Amino acid sequence: MTPAPARLLLRDLAQLATPARAAAPLRGPALGEVVVLEDAFVLCAGETIEALGRMRDLPALDGDVVELDCRGLCAIPGLVDCHTHAAFGGDRVDEFSLRAGGASYEELHVAGGGILATVRATRAAGEDGLRAAVELHRSWMLREGTTTFESKSGYGLDRETELASLRAIRAAGGVPTWLGAHAVPPEFADADAYLDFALAEVLPEAATIAEAADVFLERGAFDARQARRYLEACRDAGLALRLHGDQFTEAGAIPLAVELAARSVDHLEATGEGGIEALAASDVVGVLLPASALFLDRPMPPARALVDAGAAIALATDFNPGSAFCESLPLVCSLAATQLHLSPAEALAACTVNAAHVVGRADRIGRLAPGYRADVTLLDAPDWRYLAYHLGGRVVARGVVGGELR
Ligand code: NIG
Ligand code: FE
Numbered sequence: 001m002t003p004a005p006a007r008l009l010l011r012d013l014a015q016l017a018t019p020a021r022a023a024a025p026l027r028g029p030a031l032g033e034v035v036v037l038e039d040a041f042v043l044c045a046g047e048t049i050e051a052l053g054r055m056r057d058l059p060a061l062d063g064d065v066v067e068l069d070c071r072g073l074c075a076i077p078g079l080v081d082c083h084t085h086a087a088f089g090g091d092r093v094d095e096f097s098l099r100a101g102g103a104s105y106e107e108l109h110v111a112g113g114g115i116l117a118t119v120r121a122t123r124a125a126g127e128d129g130l131r132a133a134v135e136l137h138r139s140w141m142l143r144e145g146t147t148t149f150e151s152k153s154g155y156g157l158d159r160e161t162e163l164a165s166l167r168a169i170r171a172a173g174g175v176p177t178w179l180g181a182h183a184v185p186p187e188f189a190d191a192d193a194y195l196d197f198a199l200a201e202v203l204p205e206a207a208t209i210a211e212a213a214d215v216f217l218e219r220g221a222f223d224a225r226q227a228r229r230y231l232e233a234c235r236d237a238g239l240a241l242r243l244h245g246d247q248f249t250e251a252g253a254i255p256l257a258v259e260l261a262a263r264s265v266d267h268l269e270a271t272g273e274g275g276i277e278a279l280a281a282s283d284v285v286g287v288l289l290p291a292s293a294l295f296l297d298r299p300m301p302p303a304r305a306l307v308d309a310g311a312a313i314a315l316a317t318d319f320n321p322g323s324a325f326c327e328s329l330p331l332v333c334s335l336a337a338t339q340l341h342l343s344p345a346e347a348l349a350a351c352t353v354n355a356a357h358v359v360g361r362a363d364r365i366g367r368l369a370p371g372y373r374a375d376v377t378l379l380d381a382p383d384w385r386y387l388a389y390h391l392g393g394r395v396v397a398r399g400v401v402g403g404e405l406r
Helices: 028-032 093-100 105-110 114-143 159-171 191-209 224-236 253-259 273-280 290-295 303-309 329-338 344-350 353-358
Strands: 007-019 034-045 048-054 066-069 074-077 079-081 146-152 175-181 212-216 240-245 264-267 285-288 313-315 376-379 396-401
Touching: 007 344, 028 344, 034 344, 074 079, 079 329, 079 353, 093 105, 105 114, 114 146, 114 159, 114 396, 146 396, 159 175, 159 191, 175 191, 175 224, 191 224, 212 224, 224 240, 224 253, 240 253, 253 264, 253 273, 273 303, 285 303, 285 353, 290 329, 303 313, 313 329, 313 344, 313 353, 329 344, 344 353
Parallel strands: 007 066, 007 074, 079 146, 146 175, 175 212, 212 240, 240 264, 264 285, 285 313
Antiparallel strands: 007 034, 034 048, 074 376, 376 396
16 A cells, blocks of 8 residues: 555546536436546545546646556546445355255255354454454455445344444444344344344444444345334434345335335345336435345346336445355446446446445545545556456456555
8 A cells, every 4th residue: 555645646547437427326317427538637636536637638737746657547436335244254155065056045044054154153253353354355345446335244143243343344444334133143032032132232332333224124034014113223323224125025125215215225136116116216226236146046136127217226246255255346347237237337327426325425435526535446448348348357457545546
């Protein structure tokens, strides 16, 4: 890491590409509007973008300026991963191998594997182990161009480990979300008894660390009544609301998200026409996680229908050890183009400006514009659309985070 110089000039960029509009969340045709400048520069002053434009319009700069030769590179906004589960111990590579042999994700969960296997490993990791894990996962994400990440807790499900997870996420610079309702841990008889505990014993302190709360509303996890109880308590404690919904079944996540004015409802692989219409008529963002659908060999979410109906969407990795061991937003953009039928421009906006909205930061990250934070991802490509085009390739050259070259 190079400490932020007073000014950093990214010069001679093959292209600079940024979502055109700031009015997040973008939807409809605005989602696909990208400004592309050829032969461009970005000038960073401290942590902020001071100016950008075509090289021929670069003003004479006095004083100390560090210059980076960006010939052959493209600049896009630092990518924003608005849905990850980075705070976990252990792995699920054995389960992955079983699934490759035909076992289903839901069967493994019912048999005490799945999320609960990671709960055991996460409780055993301790706070230092969790801090090291989140830091490692953050470094993987940065290598893939992610300069801001959200991460959920949800693999502790006891007071100590949930709070340690949230602190570890914050310590690594992530945006913490309390996923206190992810699964019912084995020491509780049922979901209601667990929620009695979580809301009384964990929420008061979780609300001082986290920015949002999330719930897994699904058959075998929490039902709509329990999700409402959890989310209303979290809202009253000052947290923004998110939901995991319609991953396997439609169990009321979209109506609840709309009613409670949640920031987002995430997954949507099982969403039908009614859900598409309801989401499109609301301000709730649909966060699409195609790497998770791919990893579990599930249907892809109806992304094209959502966008065409006017819904606001974002894209994220869902990085976690069970359903999406994938930290790469460029790969997610490739899936968006090939499987979700989004244009590269729509995919870019979905994991920059719209994802920034989902984490409550659209006023300062997610676009390249003067006054925004100097978070820039440099692509090793002659055209910015290689972000989606280079399937599984090493498309990210390096990043600038708050004006610091990484
Ligand atoms: O978003 N669906 C629920 N939670 C995670 C997966 C958790 C896991 O399998 O460990 C998800 O897919
Ligand atoms: Fe998730």
